[in-house]
Amino acid sequence: MHKGLSSLGMAMRAGKLVTGDEIVLKAVRKGEVHLVIIAGDASPNTKKKFQDKCSTYGVELAEAFDRNQLGKAIGKLDRVVLAVTDAKFGKMIAGHLNQNSEVDHIEQTTGQQGQ
16 A cells, blocks of 8 residues: 555544544645545535635645545545644645655645644
């Protein structure tokens, strides 16, 4: 298994991950998110919605894997969007994703990341 996926599983078990469109959007607005991961097979509208929201709130966004891989990594059914709510997990997972050729797009924005 890819290190990024296994790290997502660890974050889920540690309670440092949220999933689902509305839950992730709410957490981003509250400043509780350090990294958002969106599935490569998400709809264009969903991708744009999260790109816009993450850009506005200064949250790093990565597009990686597909909905099946993301769901499987965290022990759930298909997942289109995940958010990491812990800074250390977020940094670790982003590092793994940066090394991964499957990542299509990493958007680094400046904001309140250095907490």
